[in-house]
Amino acid sequence: MMEQVTHWLEKDPDPRTREELQHLIDEKQFDELDDRFSQRLEFGTAGLRGKVGCGPNRMNRLVIQETATGLGHYLIEQVENAKERGVVIGYDGRPDSKQFSHDTAAVLTSLGIKVYLTHDVAATPIVAFGVRHFNAAAAVVVTASHNPPEYNGFKVYWENGAQIIPPHDSGIAKEIDIAATKPVPLMSLDDAQAHQLLVWLKEDYYQTYRQTMNSNALLSNHNAPEAVGIAYTAMHGVGAEMAETLLADAGFTMVYSVKEQREPDGSFPTVNFPNPEEAGAMDMVVALAKANDADIACANDPDADRFAVSVKKPNGEYQMLTGDQVGSLFGHYLLSKTEANGQLVGNTIVSSTLLQKIAHSFGAEYYQTLTGFKWLTNIAMQKQTQDKQFLFAYEEALGYTVGNKVWDKDGLSALVAFAQLTAELKAQGKTIWDQLESIYRQHGMVINAQHSTALDPKAPPVGDKLRANQPTQIAGRQVEVLEDLKTLTRTHSDGTVESIDLPASDVLIYHLSGGARVIVRPSGTEPKLKCYYEVVEDFSSQESFEQAYEKADLAMDMLIAEHQHTL
16 A cells, blocks of 8 residues: 555645645554545546545545546547537635646646636536536536535536436546546646637626526516515525525515625535535524514525525424425426426426426426436436426425526526515415415325434345335335336336336335335445335315324324334
């Protein structure tokens, strides 16, 4: 291993990580060295993501340069006219992101690939937008999204504007392994500009995204926006300027931004974890909403591709909506605004079945994919036709895309769309809660929950154990249909078997009597079993929203307790 360490020291261009590595050697921290050098940070469908530090199993300048070299060679080989079409590069507000993006540009331009590089930090959707706008071969965003401060990432978009999917991930990974054995090619950004290989994306590019969103027909519902109060936080990320601008463009005048979290700060000083889903992350924006009696308290995550919202209740308190609730509200709202039978909407296997029910009630086409936004947009492009245009997709982890201007989740356009939905309802004397109740009354009280169980790392694969002993009932409910995404078979209780049209994945889905559902998915990264639960309860006209929700919540508690007990 020490030979590998020495070789790394010779190649590493960054004095800080060289110093860090020398310190580990001097202090004889062999366990730490082993962790840094026993493997390479794995390049997958989300690109790279990991802690910043020295060594091949961390995010650092050398890893970025080698990754960019592998990506560049793969693009030249796979994408027609890749050099001329170029790559769009942007970055978030973390300490190393600008340097990593400039290193990526230095490598790609040295390979003769044109680069469009943002002159400042940029929200992930603004960079993803550039792929189709420039007809580029790919895009790279240097971001760790909502991960803790010590992380960074390298996210890749393909020429279609969506995140990469197989086989491109493994193809790029192979090229990175080759690149890691050779000297890294680099061209200074000044030379790249002189050779017309570097185009700086200045303010006019950001304004192009803004104008595109403002002309998006799905964001043109200007229904008394001035009556709605909105509290907003960028969560120390890069979303504030564009979010506030788009809201102002849409006519929202009562927008209150959390000052302490408005500017990019990769140390995230006011939140333990910069993810709106985490407990406490929305506290400051909710406090601001209360102070101003706002209708909604909204957040983007640090790279502004996700959107979260807490909504004022009749008692003046605020309650955060789940990703499934927001997704269902969006689905209903957008389908009611369009010629629904010509539309395509989708979500992932672990998201609520409520969107499917809503789509069918409007006569729209619904599709479902594996977990991960990359599948939602790539599959949408395959499925859409002249007569069936893609309208909307979401995943329960707060990711939404409204229309086809950005082929990835976009927390900025989602913010505007949700504000416009709130304004329309307010003009009718209704609230978001009234609208949710109306949807639940039509389709049943559908609630979803997640539960993770730690596993013994030495135990045999849990999926195999479950497959060997399949239950016929869970929590007193019959298993009516079992979907096994490893074997891609759908088995009905009468023994009928059908095939499933999805990529294979280690997932088991149990459809239970009464409309309930249990999904079991071993985590790909740690010894953990992820379980996703859904219950559907009737919502009678005699019941209040609270009564129906309480009944469904009780059924959910029972389902989780009984199922976890069997594991």
